[in-house]
Amino acid sequence: MNGPWKIAQQAEIHRAEWLAPVSAPPVQNGAVLTSGGRVVAAGPFQTVKKECPAGARTLDHGRAALFPALVNAHTHLELFALKGKIAFPQPGFRQWITLLFDLRASMGKDFAAEGLRLGEQEIFSSGTGLCGDITNGGAAARSGFQALERRIFLELLGFNLPSLETAMPPDLQIDGAGPIPVPHSVYSVSSPIIAECKDWTRARGLPFTMHVAEHFEEIEFLNGGKGFCRELLERLGRWDPAWKPPGKTPVEYLDRLGVLDSNTLLVHAVHMSDSDWALAATRNCAVVFCPRSNRNLGAGRPRIEKALSLGLDCCLATDSLASNLDLDLFAEAGHVLYSYPSIDPRKILEMITVKPARSLGRAGEFGCIEPGAKANMLAVAVRPGVNESSLAEALIESGKEGAWKWVSNSPG
Ligand SMILES: [Zn+2]
Numbered sequence: 001m002n003g004p005w006k007i008a009q010q011a012e013i014h015r016a017e018w019l020a021p022v023s024a025p026p027v028q029n030g031a032v033l034t035s036g037g038r039v040v041a042a043g044p045f046q047t048v049k050k051e052c053p054a055g056a057r058t059l060d061h062g063r064a065a066l067f068p069a070l071v072n073a074h075t076h077l078e079l080f081a082l083k084g085k086i087a088f089p090q091p092g093f094r095q096w097i098t099l100l101f102d103l104r105a106s107m108g109k110d111f112a113a114e115g116l117r118l119g120e121q122e123i124f125s126s127g128t129g130l131c132g133d134i135t136n137g138g139a140a141a142r143s144g145f146q147a148l149e150r151r152i153f154l155e156l157l158g159f160n161l162p163s164l165e166t167a168m169p170p171d172l173q174i175d176g177a178g179p180i181p182v183p184h185s186v187y188s189v190s191s192p193i194i195a196e197c198k199d200w201t202r203a204r205g206l207p208f209t210m211h212v213a214e215h216f217e218e219i220e221f222l223n224g225g226k227g228f229c230r231e232l233l234e235r236l237g238r239w240d241p242a243w244k245p246p247g248k249t250p251v252e253y254l255d256r257l258g259v260l261d262s263n264t265l266l267v268h269a270v271h272m273s274d275s276d277w278a279l280a281a282t283r284n285c286a287v288v289f290c291p292r293s294n295r296n297l298g299a300g301r302p303r304i305e306k307a308l309s310l311g312l313d314c315c316l317a318t319d320s321l322a323s324n325l326d327l328d329l330f331a332e333a334g335h336v337l338y339s340y341p342s343i344d345p346r347k348i349l350e351m352i353t354v355k356p357a358r359s360l361g362r363a364g365e366f367g368c369i370e371p372g373a374k375a376n377m378l379a380v381a382v383r384p385g386v387n388e389s390s391l392a393e394a395l396i397e398s399g400k401e402g403a404w405k406w407v408s409n410s411p412g
Contacts, residue, residue: 010035010056011034011035011056011057012034012035012056012057013031013032013034013052013057013058013059014032014059014061014066015029015045015058015059015061016031016061016063016066017029017030017062017065017382018030018382018386019031019043019065019066019369020065020066020067020369020391020392021042022067022068022349022350022353022354022367023353023367023368023369024370026065026391027043027044028388029044030042030044030066031044031048031049031066032048032369032375032377033048033051033056034375034408037375038372038373038374038375039369039371039373039375041371042369042370042371061379063382063384064379064380064381064404065382065391065395066369066378066379066407067353067377067378067395067404068367068373068377068378069128069129069130069366069367069374069376069377069378069406069409070126070129070330070378071129071130071131071315071329071352071353071356071357071360071367072123072130072131072317072318072327072329072352072356073131073209073315073316073356073359074132074134074267074315074317074318075119075132075134075318075327076133076134076320077115077116077119077120077131077320077327078111078115078116078136078139079119079320079321079322080116080118080122081107081111081114081115082100082320082322083321084321085322086099086322088295088297088323088325089298090296090298092215092297092298092299093216093217093298093299094217094228096298096323097232100322103322112137112139113138115138115139116135116138116139117145119321119327120143120148120150122326122327124147126326126327126328126330126331127329127378128148128327128329129148129149129366129374129376129409130360130362130367130376131148131149132150132153132207132288132317132359133150133152133153134153134209135154135179136154136155136157136169137154137171137172140152140178140179149362149366151180151207152178153179153182153209154169154172154174154179154180155182155184156181156182156184157184157188157189157238158188158189158193158238159187159189159190159233159238159239159240159243160190160233160238160239160240161190162190162192163192163193163196164192164196164197167193168181174200176204180206180207180208181197181200181201182201182208183210184210184211185212185214185218186212186218186222186254187217187218187221187229188233188238190240194257194259195257195258195259198257198258198264201263202261205361207263207265207360207361208259208263208264208265209267210265210266212250212251212254212267212269213250213268213269213270213271213276214271214294215271215300216271217229219250219271221245222247222248222249223247223249224247225244225245249273249275249276250271251272251276251279252276252279255279260280261283262283262284262285263361264283264285264286265285265288265359266280266285267288268294268299269289269302269307270294270299270300270301270302271300272306277303277306277310277312278310280307280310281311281312284313286312286313286314286315286355286358287312287314287315288315288316288317288356288359289307289314289315289316289317289336290317290319290323290324291316291332291335291339292318292325292335293318293319293320293324296323296324296325297323301339304336305342305343313355313359314347314351315351315352315356316332316333316336316348316351316356317329318331318332329352330352330396330399330400330402330404332352333351333352333396333399333400334396334397334399334400336348336351337393337396337397344392345392345393345396348392349392349395349396353366353367353368354368376408376409377406377407378405378406378407379404379405380395380398380403381398381404382394382395
């Protein structure tokens with residue numbers, strides 16, 4: 001591909017005013033030694049230099065911080081064609097989903113493949129090295145774009161279907177090497193499919209992800225079987241007349257299905273009671289927050305502080321271009337910095353790097369700068385006078401303003 005990335009087979013030493021590995025404290029006058037697309041050493045420049053083999057190139061990035069490539073835990077790249085087509089904020093989920101269905105119906109058959117091609121470029125150009133990417137089938141295969149690694153989730157629908165097999169798109173099969181089958185949500189997928197998807201991922205040690213407690217209509221439906229979700233299922237011919245509402249919250253319902261564990265990513269988690277949060281923490285779930293998407297759809301404001309206070313692994317993600325203006329995780333981090341002033345900016349940096357890497361099953365490879373990790377790094381500009389305590393906030397500000405560049409990248 002064209003673009004600012006390369007695989008440096010030879011040893012290179014990258015120096016900058018700061019090294020911000022996220023998984024370890026920042027280092028002033030830091031450096032990273034890379035070779036063959038991997039990090040060999042990281043730390044103070046003088047220390048790393050001693051480990052440097054003869055003939056290694058030194059690249060000085062000046063007044064910047066070396067920072068891991070971003071990890072976006074939840075997006076739908078195949079929806080790229082919807083960029084700029086929906087005005088925000090929408091009045092609510094009901095209005096948004098109606099608009100989304102109309103727009104999708106008007107798109108040509110190649111929209112997903114073309115969306116993937118453009119979406120990969122867009123998300124890479126925002127500094128992302130790994131993403132958790134949801135497809136409904138059109139973007140289930142890997143593309144030739146090697147600068148970005150996608151953890152591909154095949155999202156299944158089927159409220160009135162009895163099994164994973166019956167919910168699979170007819171032209172696709174699942175095996176351990178391909179996309180990971182996951183349910184869309186509790187209101188669009190039957191309980192046997194949800195449980196089977198979890199069994200499938202658990203048997204392979206893979207992450208499981210689904211939209212959970214995103215909007216009030218979901219809560220209303222699971223509690224009493226009524227409201228917009230029911231109307232939607234009836235309209236789509238997906239309603240199951242034998243279904244009885246469980247009278248539970250989405251998190252309680254998923255717990256009853258045996259779905260909640262440390263490899264489960266709860267995406268959105270906007271409408272969560274205190275007991276839902278306690279249950280998610282007891283089960284060690286990870287949470288993926290998409291606060292700009294929630295705001296744009298009028299879905300509400302997720303309680304990120306609550307999840308952090310309970311010690312849950314928290315990630316930030318952009319969701320798709322059907323509910324967000326861009327796929328820029330630095331912009332998402334900037335939103336949290338301003339909208340959640342009580343959250344420590346260092347926690348926000350973890351939510352766009354080390355936490356999503358762990359939640360997607362790629363700890364130690366992505367979202368950090370440490371020996372053995374992929375040498376996917378950014379140099380984020382640092383203004384004069386920044387010290388260790390103000391560095392995290394300064395990095396979010398610079399990132400959001402686009403004051404960064406790729407300095408090295410190895411194919412996923
Ligand atoms: Zn989504």
